[in-house]
Amino acid sequence: MMHNEDNDDEYHYDDTDDWNYDNYEDFGEQIDDNEDIQxxxxxxxxxxxxxxxxxKDILNELINSITNRIKLNYSLAKMLLIQCKWDANEVLNKYFACDNEYFECKGVKPFHKSWEDLIEACRSKCFYSPTAESNQQTTLVAICCDVCLDSKLKDRFLSLICGHSFCLDCWFNYCRVNIQNGQSTGIRCMNSDCKLFLPEDFVHFIFQNSILLREKYDLLTFRESIDAYIRMRLCINSECQTVVIAQEQPSPKRVTCTNCNNSFCFECGNDYHAPTDCKTILLWYRKCADDSETAHYIRAHTKLCPNCSSCIEKNGGCNHMSCYSCKHExxxxxxxxxDIHGPQYFKCSKYKENLDIKNESDRAREALKKYLFYYERWDNHMKSLKLEDENRERIQAxxxxxxxxxxxTWIDWQYLLRGAKILSKCRYTLQYTYPYAYYMECGPQKELFEFQQAALENEIENLAWKIENAETTDRGALENQMTIVEKRRTTLLYNFFQY
Structure with a gap:
């Protein structure tokens, strides 16, 4: 199990299990013979x-499952599902329980007995029709907009169900700026004290004369809808219009887009990184960039959202931050x-001195030495993978x-390509064992991990030598080495990959 600390140097695996193996090598052999691994x-x-x-069809089915049950309009049902990570059962349960506080947190007006009537009132209020005879006199009334401070006729004002009314021009500019900043489902009412989100049909009405902005809003809404759905992930290629949908419980496993052939981790969208978990590999990537000027800027001007780990850049003086991805403040x-700051706000800027540190420079030097030890090995295997890509081309030639x-015949020589493919796969796994080991706490479990890691590395180098010297290597010996190295890799993943 892992603990997430503020300082990534203190991010370790918690060695809570009582490991007591007198002979790690014997234990490794027992694991290799385990039928479950095979x-x-x-x-x-x-x-x-x-x-x-x-x-879109799958998402629409979920939305219709809500609107058919509780007669909620399409836009509000969609907004609720996005805020609830597309958990339809949760939305229905909270609706029938009349959990007003829950829906307030989700940016929706609380439910009550006349909820459907309130929706209709909201629609008639938002989508004001200047052709209605009953409103001919009210259109001549001038109102001052609280945003631009201009006085305009009443038919130029719109409000959400909250009743906060602003002029159409301000609504248009407000939505346009948010969309240009990549926001869609997270656009709130312009009143600073109001947490209500703008439903889709409201934004469509605002952009009824701007097709480009409406199309951009719809695309952003679709992407945010996919990001909110735990069983779906967009292909990492921004030009590819493919969605990967999990057919089982989502986990940090490798998926490959059938359209552009890009592979990535389903859970975090980064390169596949077993046995290291998603949070640890993100810390490792940031740490690896520390020797560049860009990294110094990132450390000074960006931080990870404490709720979803998205990278956030501070572009203003206010310390009140709102994550674009998960809306966490x-x-x-x-x-x-x-929410918990209140009058205690300035206490968080007070430095808490640790009097137990005797020699800070020695600790920093040791931390750097440890990092370089693991980074050099990580970087070495990354370079080896690139060289092995070139080696596969030579084998094919x-x-x-x-x-x-x-x-x-063609079949007679396929064992060489198969060996090169297994070599790359095993070296790729070995590369990602080093971030895992870097953040692992010292103890018997780490000793076992490092033993299996060393065994895997040894067998990988043996296979690499046999492939490079295939002309003088017996085919049976090479194929036997391929079996050994794959078994070592599977053994390590079986014991330490959190799947």
Whole structure:
């Protein structure tokens, strides 16, 4: 189990289990013979790739399942589902329980007995019709807008269900700026004290004469809808219109887009990183960038959202931050929730001195030494992977040459390509064992991990040598080495990959 601390140097694996192995090598051999490891693929993940239109159909079915049950209009039902991570059962349960506080937190006006009537009143209030005979006299009434301070006729004003009324021009500019900043489902009422979100049909009405802004809003809304749905993830290629949908419980497993062939971790969207978990690899990536000027800027001007770990840049003087991804509001200084600050706000800027530190320079030097130890090995395997890509091309050229000389058949030489593929797969896993080990707490469990890591590395280098010297290596010995190295990799993942 892992603990997330403010300082990434103190982010460790908690060694709570009582490991007591007198001989790690014997234990490793026992694991290798375990039938579960041989039969269970710990990296298997059941998923399928669908188009944007298919994904929209799935989301629309969920929205209709809500509107058919509680007669809520489409836009509000969609907004509720996005805020509730598309958990339809949660929305229905809270609706029938009349949990007003819950829906206030979700940016929706509380439910009551006349909720449907209130929706209709809201619609007639928002979508004001100047052609209605009953409103001909009220259109001549001038009202001052609280945002631009201009006086305009009443038919130029709109309000949400909250009753906060502003002129159409201010609503238009407010929505336009938010959309240009990448916001869509998270746009709130312009009143600073109001937490109500703008429903989709309201924004559509604002942009009824601006097709481009409406299309951009719809695209952003779709992407945010996918991001909020735990079983769906957009392909990491921004030009690819493919959605990956999980057919089982979502987990940090490798998925590959069938359209552009990009592979990534389903849970975090980064490169696949087993056995390291998503939070740890994010810390590692940030730490690896510390030797560049960009990294110094990131450390000074950006922080991770304490709720969803999204990278946030501070572009103003206010310390009241709001995450664009999850809408979590927090303090920039201490990363604590903004709701709990109140009168205690300035206490978070007071430095808490640790009197137990005797020699800070020695600790910093040792921390740097530890980091460089793991980084050099991480970087070395990354470079080796690139060289092995070139080696596969040489192997393919060699196979083509042998076939042109009628020396064997195509099937006879496939074992070399298969060996190169296994080598790359195992070295890729080995590369990501180093961030895992860096944040692991010292103890018997880490000793066991490092033993299996060293065993895997040894077998990988043996396989690499045999492939590079395939002309003088017996085919049976090479294929046997391929089996050994894959078993070592599977053993390590079986014991330490949190799947």
């Amino acid at each position: 039969t269970k693929d710990v990296e298997h993940f059941d998923y399928r790739c669908i188009s944007f239109s298919e994904a 927090f303090c920039w200084i201490c990363l604590g929730s903004w 060699k196979i083509d040459d042998e076939l042109n000389r009628n020396n064997g």
